[in-house]
Amino acid sequence: GAGVSQSPSNKVTEKGKDVELRCDPISGHTALYWYRQSLGQGLEFLIYFQGNSAPDKSGLPSDRFSAERTGGSVSTLTIQRTQQEDSAVYLCASSPSSGQLYGYTFGSGTRLTVV
Amino acid sequence: SQQGEEDPQALSIQEGENATMNCSYKTSINNLQWYRQNSGRGLVHLILIRSNEREKHSGRLRVTLDTSKKSSSLLITASRAADTASYFCATVTGANSKLTFGKGITLSVRP
Secondary structure, eight states: OOEEEEEEEEEEOOOOOOOOEEEEEOOTTEEEEEEETTTOOOEEEEEEEEEEEEETTTOOOTTTTTEEOTTSSSSEEEEOOOGGGEEEEEEEEEESTTTTTTOOOEEOOOEEEEE | OOOOOEEEEEEEEEETTTTEEEOOSSSSOOOEEEEEEEETSOEEEEEEEETOOEEEETEEEEEEEEEEEEEEEEESSSSSGGEEEOOOOOEEOOOTTOOOOOOOOOEEEOO
């Protein structure tokens, strides 16, 4: 597609349930990033993919968070046993390669609300 | 940990005025980027300046970088109400590394 697509755009889930967030990057972009943004805050890095591998997953807040990328394209961020503090906007971005030469193209995000 | 920190946190100006936003960072960088965010959703890439560059222009935007002071500024000239948004600086510090964002500046342009 023309841009980075994220789904769903909004997700309300009950505490303790698992959720999956999807990111479809721009075709041909090898680098893919997940961030989250809490209300009024900056962006918190979660994980970075180069192709299907994740050289940097240092931002995942706990072992309840995991992510994968298949075929060098679509990525899924999974949050298990959701907690209220997981409520945030989860943003995905892609770039043609790692961040030294190019800016990121962001999706519109998934707003996750844990009730 | 926070790499880029923007200043001021909020800025309110009249349409037609210039807006200057500053960013300071702590460690050596490969490049610094500025992004705009409307309505708390996706960010839009505005401009990228490499560590060996000192100034860059794009339309009404002018970015400067002073690596000796570890600081950058974003100037928006002849501001418009549509420029109202949050602006973030972000840095890339190493090979294959991710962008690290500041907390952002809220710019309000009054018609």
